[in-house]
Amino acid sequence: MSDVRVIIQRDSEREERTVTTGTTAADLFAGERSIVAARVGGELKDLAYEVKDGETVEGVEISSEDGLNILRHSTAHVMAQAVQELFPEAKLGIGPPVKDGFYYDFDVDRPFHPDDLKAIEKKMQEIQKRGQKFSRRVVTDEQAREELANEPYKLELIGLKGSASTEDGADVEVGAGELTIYDNLDAKTGELCWKDLCRGPHLPSTRLIPAFKLMRNAGAYWRGSEKNPMLQRIYGTAWPSKDELKQYLDFLVEAEKRDHRKLGHELDLFSIPEQIGSGLAVFHPRGGIVRRVMEDYSRRRHEEEGYEFVYTPHATKGKLFETSGHLDWYADGMYPPMQLDEGVDYYLKPMNCPMHNLIFDARGRSYRELPLRLFEFGTVYRYEKSGVVHGLTRARGFTQDDAHIYCTREQMADELDKTLTFVLNLLRDYGLTDFYLELSTKDPEKFVGSDDAWEEATETLRQVAEKQGLPLVPDPGGAAFYGPKISVQAKDAIGRTWQMSTIQLDFNLPERFDLEYTAADGSKQRPVMIHRALFGSIERFFAVLLEHYAGAFPAWLAPVQAIGIPIGDAHVEYLEKFAAEARKKGLRVEIDSSSDRMQKKIRNAQKQKVPFMVIAGDEDMANNAVSFRYRDGSQENGIPIDEAIAKIVKVVEDRVQV
Incomplete structure (x- = not known):
């Protein structure tokens, strides 16, 4: 056997080791139970992979993002x-594998x-x-077709060879280039128990799957297309330990309690009537x-920052979206055209920027007007597939707090x-405080404009993002077709990450619309x-x-x-006077003057999550006072009316939680 020299990478440390031919990644990381795969030359490999001379090998921890994906893929x-x-x-x-399962x-x-589950x-x-x-095997197309002759969907994938993806972005299980089958072999006899067409990698053994649970099943069209057969999808989750599985299941219980669709119904805030349609x-x-x-x-804060409000219609001739490029790049996300005005196509607008460009171009502009900040609460319409519509967070009609800023090249970085x-x-004002930033760069298959313009725009955004001192995460290929963007990612009270505001730098639409201003030299x-969309959409926010x-x-x-809760009927008028002063x-x-008992009124107010329950009885009336009861059940008695109103006003003005 000849010697093989490899480099073992551990974080920033590199260890050079000489091993014999046939040494596997599992041999390199023997005894390290948390290592479930290897990264060799940037590619993920099974631990059974035999290392080659000169390769750099890095162990993949089961708790890492790649490790979790391998665990979950193996569990699937x-x-x-x-x-x-x-x-x-x-x-x-x-x-x-998908997020969390x-x-x-x-x-x-x-x-x-x-x-069945x-x-x-x-x-x-x-x-x-x-x-x-x-156990991984490389096979030819013919071998794969022969072995999987009874699996029609796998036969279809063999022809695709890795070029397909599902409606939720998960790649199909075929590797680009060589074709591989994974066998599940009996640990004692080596006998074949099951096999699947798959690109891998996988855990070495099913015994290394520590904790899993099946969650639910649903219908799903094959490869996400309504033209294909409806299949049955089973969802599950898998974690590196039973404790982590329990934490995740507890998290789901809490998330279910907070589901905005459920709360929207319970608190009588909104609905999505079937008579109107999904996502509306x-x-x-x-x-x-x-x-x-x-x-x-938001309007007040924008006015303080020098934004000017505009309004645009909900529909437009299709020519506008030909100019902007949306009919080339975004047609699948738009509603079909309406035939009006002797065959002219009109579209419901999917975004506001083309119309804002027309406002800029409505008259000559001087450099003295720049930066020009146009802002609109603009309602847009996007055709989302029924399978991805989700309450207010993924809707078909929604209102963007949309701004477009026009500035000179010299003003760009500062703006x-x-x-x-x-x-x-502004996000902090609404109570979100835990952020990181994401920098989305050019999709090489889907962009307009020159490479130089993209590089300049991307580097400018990078420098601006880094000045905030927040974590900056790359999102390669995630930009819109017209320019790179920064996305603000915010964590909520239970640790979920939501994409909030986006800021996109665009050299291309001004070119397509031939926008101009007169510079100082004429x-x-x-x-x-x-x-720039701050909320993203008002509904989603x-x-x-x-x-x-x-x-x-x-x-x-x-x-x-605040809701007034009279102890008896004799105290209703007293609380009505309190409410009148507070409204000023x-x-x-509001006053609960129903015939319910006081304790039921308190329970109702708690269910409605009212910040201040203002209670009044004989003693309060005698002292020209009220008592406060808070959401957490605590109480504060005998507060003079003027002081009570002033306290509520201060809590409101300070935008604090009580």
Whole structure:
């Protein structure tokens, strides 16, 4: 045997080691139980991979992002094996890892029942305990077709060779280039137990799957297309330890309590009537109050920052989107055209920027007007597939707090810096404080403009982002077709990350619309355009705040800031006078004068998550005072009326939670 020299990479440390031919990655990391795969030359490999001379090998921890994906992908294979052992007629679709879990699609005679999932999970536990070995084989197209002749969906994937992806972005299980099958082998005899077409990598053994649970099943079109057969999808989750699985399941319970759709119904804030259509919400009076307060505060802050408000229509001739490029790049996300005016196509607008460009171009512009900051609460319409529409967070009609800033090249960096600072501070005002930034760069297959312009725009955004002192995460290829962007990612009260504001630098649309301003020397110059949505959409931001606060909005946002609860009928008029004085201070106050008992009134107010319950009885009336009861059940008695109103006003003005 000859010697092989390899470099073992551990974080920033490099260890050079001489080993014999045939040494595997598993040999290099023997005894390190948390290592489940290897990264060799930037590519993920099974631990069974035999290292070659000169290669750099890095261990992949099970708790890392790649490690979790490998764990979950391996668990998906175990689930598929369990399904076919219990339902031999089931045909295999695909089974990728996804955020926090995995799924696998199956073509079966009937939908799975909850009892089926219990049986499948039990069978998975049996397979896990058997300690089957995942073993990779390279095969030719002909071999794969012969071995998988009874799997029609796998045969289709063989022809695709890695060029397909699902509707949620998960890649199909075929490697580009060589074709591979993974065998599940009996740990003792080496006998074949199950196999699947897959690019891998996988865990060495099913025994290394520490904790998993099946979550639910649903229908899913093959490869996300409504033209294809409907399959049955089973979702599951897998974690490196039982404790982490429990933490995740507890998290899901809490997230379910905070689901904005559930809270929207319970708090009478909004609904999505079937008669109107999926993804199209109506706001009820109480939800309308929250939305108006959100908008009013944002409007005031924008005016302070020098933004000017504009308004644009909901529909336009298609020619506008030909000029902007949206019909070339975004047609799938737009509603079909309406035939009007002797065959002229009109479209519901999917974004506001082309119309803002027309406002800029409505008359000659001077450098003295720049930067020009145009702002609109603009309602847009995007055709989302029914499978991805989700309450207010993924809607078909929504209102963007949309701004477009036109500036000179020299003003660009400073304007971006001011814009990002403004965005972050305004998000903090609404109660979000934990951020990181994401820099989305050019998709080499989907962009307009020159490489030089993209490089300049990207580097400018990078420098602006780094000045904030927040973590900056790369998002290669994630930019829109017209320019790179910074996305503000915010964590909510239970640690979930939401994409909030986006700031996009655009040299291309000003070119396409031939926008110009007159420079100081009299020459005509092209402005730079900055796209900026702070909330993203008002509906989505509403949903994020609703879940962040679990419905218990801070007093300044709460639809009802205080509710008067009389101990008896004799105290109703007294509280009505209190409410009248409070309303003069701009407070939103209601009185519960129903026939319910006081304790039920308190329970009702708690369910409605009202910040201040203002209670009055005989003693309060005698002392010209009231008592406060808070959301947490604590109480403060005998507060003089003027002092009580002043206290509510201060909490509202300070935008604090009580």
